Amino acid sequence: MLIDLSNVLSEPHKSLDEMVPCTLEVFKVKFGTYPVLSKDDVHITVEYIKDRQIEIHGSCKLTIEIPCDRCLDAVPTEFNLDFIKKVMVSDSGEEMVESDELDESNYIDGYTLDVDKLICNEVLIGWPTKILCSEDCKGICNVCGQNLNQGTCNCEDTSLDPRMSVIRDVFKNFKEV
Ligand SMILES: [Zn+2]
Ligand SMILES: [Zn+2]
Numbered sequence: 001m002l003i004d005l006s007n008v009l010s011e012p013h014k015s016l017d018e019m020v021p022c023t024l025e026v027f028k029v030k031f032g033t034y035p036v037l038s039k040d041d042v043h044i045t046v047e048y049i050k051d052r053q054i055e056i057h058g059s060c061k062l063t064i065e066i067p068c069d070r071c072l073d074a075v076p077t078e079f080n081l082d083f084i085k086k087v088m089v090s091d092s093g094e095e096m097v098e099s100d101e102l103d104e105s106n107y108i109d110g111y112t113l114d115v116d117k118l119i120c121n122e123v124l125i126g127w128p129t130k131i132l133c134s135e136d137c138k139g140i141c142n143v144c145g146q147n148l149n150q151g152t153c154n155c156e157d158t159s160l161d162p163r164m165s166v167i168r169d170v171f172k173n174f175k176e177v
Pocket of ligand 2: 141142143144145146153154155
């Protein structure tokens with residue numbers, strides 16, 4: 001979704017306040033592609049401050065499917081975005097430099113604001129460092145790949161309960177008799 005900023009950037013610098021649809025279907029970044037399960041409309045306000053500086057305020061709620069770090073099960077993860085960006089626009093309206101941060105404002109091209117790109121940036125900033133389907137997720141067996149939340153497997157487990165080895169010894173002795 002693109003928003004025309006020319007009314008904000010030219011006299012008399014009309015402020016903009018709009019609800020626009022978020023058209024993001026997948027969230028695609030260097031480290032993977034994640035389906036967007038649901039998204040609300042984006043509330044965007046843009047105000048002219050002074051000297052070609054504008055302030056963008058945006059809020060949006062979306063849910064993205066991210067695999068669990070341990071078992072790889074899909075975990076619907078909610079992002080509650082609410083952000084403010086201060087951006088400096090050159091006279092030509094072509095080059096934009098963000099005053100507070102050094103990251104490129106890839107979401108503005110000329111007088112056009114690309115809402116989806118802006119949202120993508122914010123999702124990336126808010127990306128969780130750890131995703132777990134539940135706090136006590138057992139993960140997957142690193143031998144056979146069995147999801148240990150759904151069942152057990154027969155792989156040799158080196159961390160066996162010591163009480164179990166006693167029982168095994170009893171069986172061994174029984175066989176030898
Ligand atoms: Zn898990
Ligand atoms: Zn296994």
